[in-house]
Amino acid sequence: MNYEPVIGLEIHVELKTKSGMFCGCPADHFGKTPNTGTCPVCLGLPGALPIPNKKAVEWTIMLGLALGSTVSEVSKFDRKHYFYPDLPKGYQISQYDQPLCRGGKIETSQGTVRIHRVHLEEDTGKLQHAMVDGKKVTLVDFNRSGVPLVEIVTEADIHSADQAKEFLKKLHQIVRYLGISDADMEKGSMRLEPNISIRKVGETALPPYKVEVKNINSFRFAAMAIEYEIKRHATILESGSIPAQETRGWDEAKNATVSQRSKEEAADYRYFPEPDIPPLRFTRGYIEGIRQSMPLLPDERKQKIVKEFGLNEQQATVLIDDERKLNLFESTVLSNAVVSAGISGATVANWIINKVADYGVATTQQVAADIVESQKITVIDESELQNVLATVISSNDKAVADYKKGKQQSLMFLMGQVKRQIPKGNTQQILDALKAALDTQ
Numbered sequence: 001m002n003y004e005p006v007i008g009l010e011i012h013v014e015l016k017t018k019s020g021m022f023c024g025c026p027a028d029h030f031g032k033t034p035n036t037g038t039c040p041v042c043l044g045l046p047g048a049l050p051i052p053n054k055k056a057v058e059w060t061i062m063l064g065l066a067l068g069s070t071v072s073e074v075s076k077f078d079r080k081h082y083f084y085p086d087l088p089k090g091y092q093i094s095q096y097d098q099p100l101c102r103g104g105k106i107e108t109s110q111g112t113v114r115i116h117r118v119h120l121e122e123d124t125g126k127l128q129h130a131m132v133d134g135k136k137v138t139l140v141d142f143n144r145s146g147v148p149l150v151e152i153v154t155e156a157d158i159h160s161a162d163q164a165k166e167f168l169k170k171l172h173q174i175v176r177y178l179g180i181s182d183a184d185m186e187k188g189s190m191r192l193e194p195n196i197s198i199r200k201v202g203e204t205a206l207p208p209y210k211v212e213v214k215n216i217n218s219f220r221f222a223a224m225a226i227e228y229e230i231k232r233h234a235t236i237l238e239s240g241s242i243p244a245q246e247t248r249g250w251d252e253a254k255n256a257t258v259s260q261r262s263k264e265e266a267a268d269y270r271y272f273p274e275p276d277i278p279p280l281r282f283t284r285g286y287i288e289g290i291r292q293s294m295p296l297l298p299d300e301r302k303q304k305i306v307k308e309f310g311l312n313e314q315q316a317t318v319l320i321d322d323e324r325k326l327n328l329f330e331s332t333v334l335s336n337a338v339v340s341a342g343i344s345g346a347t348v349a350n351w352i353i354n355k356v357a358d359y360g361v362a363t364t365q366q367v368a369a370d371i372v373e374s375q376k377i378t379v380i381d382e383s384e385l386q387n388v389l390a391t392v393i394s395s396n397d398k399a400v401a402d403y404k405k406g407k408q409q410s411l412m413f414l415m416g417q418v419k420r421q422i423p424k425g426n427t428q429q430i431l432d433a434l435k436a437a438l439d440t441q
């Protein structure tokens, strides 16, 4: 039987603000000694009051604008309760019914993926399972708890693992270009959660179940988890059952998803408005101000380099893939050395795509000099050329004789001998001179 996957995505992105979501602790928690970046607010000690981070709110609105979302004029924070030791308060400050942004979309080659909402919350602490004094224990590091975290939720508009991957890559690019997060998957500053179900081809209603795969840290694993789930659900449906509504995890070692727990319903979280933070109200002018301050987005910069520098679609796609690569292209193509040598944008693009090994290290000046050098055709001094020709002709009697008998291959052989001594020489100039010299033999 043929099935159609119905996939929605939830993506968590840690913002790279200086301080926490509701306190002054450093938001940069990576690699720090456990529990050194904490305070009474993020530890949820009695009497501590949260104050929202203005920059985090502004950046979330900016992301919403980049995705074409509608920014709420009134938004609020809510408490989301759950019993797990990664948050000391016993609840997470998140947003329930009045998120900062609603709607929006990202276009993929397999169709539009609508955005359901974009909201702001605080990240949780990290649990570490370890052995201490021969006992299995769980250690908690609260450095990450309270770091600003944006959640982007899509509609279930995705119908294949490839489309999910394309969407995620585009979102990742947008976040990086906005400069609001490192979105480094290995460090966990961007985490992916696909919601997957399947239905018979031709059906339009949402399937009666969905399976969430939590905290995936690469585009490839997300695609693999989706493929795995599609096959698993098909087998269960074929046997006449319906897959269980549950949360699963991706096991890198087994290349499989594994059951973690039955999926919570919103009611399980007992959401209620955060009483310590008044609702946020934004004027149109404030939102417009954020829109004005937005840098160009990847698609806009792609169109710009195609139009201004005559690149083809493929070159432009490779360059925008990494902003450092794109920046290096733009600075090199506009550098004095390249402009005054009259080198085309396409040549610069090809050089940067094929010859530059490390975009983080390469400098505009060096790359421009290398490109100009590679394009240089040296007009060789005539007497120097004649000397080289004389030497080559006198030391290759057989090839010269073969050429005289009409063997074209011998001409190319002699040409090769000359070029070895003057590699930068203008090929046409050398060839003409070589033929003339051979004719006088």
Ligand SMILES: [Zn+2]
Pocket: 020, 023, 024, 025, 037, 038, 039, 040, 041, 042, 043, 146
């Ligand atoms: Zn704190």
